[in-house]
Amino acid sequence: MQADFLIDLDHDHPGFKDPEYREQRDSIAEQATKYWNEVNKGNSPDVPVIDYDPIQHGIWKHVCTQIFEKAKYNAVKEVLDGFKQLKFDIDKIPTLLEVNKKLTSKTGVKMVPVAGLIQSRHFFASLAKKEFYSTQYIRHSSCPDFTPEPDICHDLLGHTPLLMDEKIVKASTVMAHAATICPEEDIVQLERIYWFTFEYGLCYEDGKIKTYGAGNLSSYADLTRCVNPDLVEHVDFDIQKIIKTDYNPTIQQPLLFVSKSLSHALDEISSYLEEKYDLKSS
Numbered sequence: 001m002q003a004d005f006l007i008d009l010d011h012d013h014p015g016f017k018d019p020e021y022r023e024q025r026d027s028i029a030e031q032a033t034k035y036w037n038e039v040n041k042g043n044s045p046d047v048p049v050i051d052y053d054p055i056q057h058g059i060w061k062h063v064c065t066q067i068f069e070k071a072k073y074n075a076v077k078e079v080l081d082g083f084k085q086l087k088f089d090i091d092k093i094p095t096l097l098e099v100n101k102k103l104t105s106k107t108g109v110k111m112v113p114v115a116g117l118i119q120s121r122h123f124f125a126s127l128a129k130k131e132f133y134s135t136q137y138i139r140h141s142s143c144p145d146f147t148p149e150p151d152i153c154h155d156l157l158g159h160t161p162l163l164m165d166e167k168i169v170k171a172s173t174v175m176a177h178a179a180t181i182c183p184e185e186d187i188v189q190l191e192r193i194y195w196f197t198f199e200y201g202l203c204y205e206d207g208k209i210k211t212y213g214a215g216n217l218s219s220y221a222d223l224t225r226c227v228n229p230d231l232v233e234h235v236d237f238d239i240q241k242i243i244k245t246d247y248n249p250t251i252q253q254p255l256l257f258v259s260k261s262l263s264h265a266l267d268e269i270s271s272y273l274e275e276k277y278d279l280k281s282s
């Protein structure tokens with residue numbers, strides 16, 4: 001099928017010279033666009049079901065096998081609980097419909113398709129309604145251990161276990177509400193908080209440093225190195241430092257923030273934003 005919706009890939013993207021891969025990316029984007037067109041008309045369409053090939057199911061299996069093994073040692077308990085409850089079949093990329101059955105019944109969150117990159121404010125506005133934008137394409141088969149952008153491995157293995165936890169969802173939605181009302185110049189600060197917590201956060205658990213960040217949880221290399229202070233600079237969690245710390249999303253992270261516990265990070269995020277934007281009275 002020739003899609004009407006075209007996704008631009010950089011020249012150095014692993015799938016740039018693969019016409020079949022690019023055609024599928026365009027088709028997935030087109031299906032997401034149609035989904036949102038129906039939503040905007042007031043309809044309730046099913047989330048698109050993508051036709052993955054056996055090689056792509058194999059990439060999912062490869063990534064799941066690596067991540068599940070390493071997460072036992074380097075991920076917080078809440079993530080491991082999320083994996084247990086989600087019961088991902090490692091032989092087959094799950095549909096968002098299957099994932100939503102478990103996710104929505106647990107915390108009310110729904111994964112919704114996204115056609116391409118979206119602005120932060122748009123992402124947060126959706127999250128405030130407990131709708132989490134999820135990619136549906138998978139990384140290119142030539143490079144199963146690396147993706148230059150979020151893919152379905154990142155969104156399902158990284159984000160959904162977090163979204164199965166009530167207290168993580170609560171802090172995420174506080175941040176999302178803050179992003180919908182804050183001045184434009186504050187958005188970058190919220191992006192930094194999100195980045196250094198829900199994407200790459202570290203915390204102590206039973207005396208050991210573990211991660212609860214989706215970026216770390218969807219890359220074997222990051223999941224391995226993030227807890228090692230010889231490879232990554234570990235800085236004590238401090239919201240005031242975080243909002244002033246820039247990051248480069250395209251590289252392995254050189255510096256991460258470590259909180260006393262996961263609850264400590266979540267409490268700090270919520271109390272800082274609730275006070276700054278007067279959220280409790282709004």
Ligand SMILES: [Fe+2]
Nearest residue numbers: 150199214215
């Ligand atoms: Fe992410």
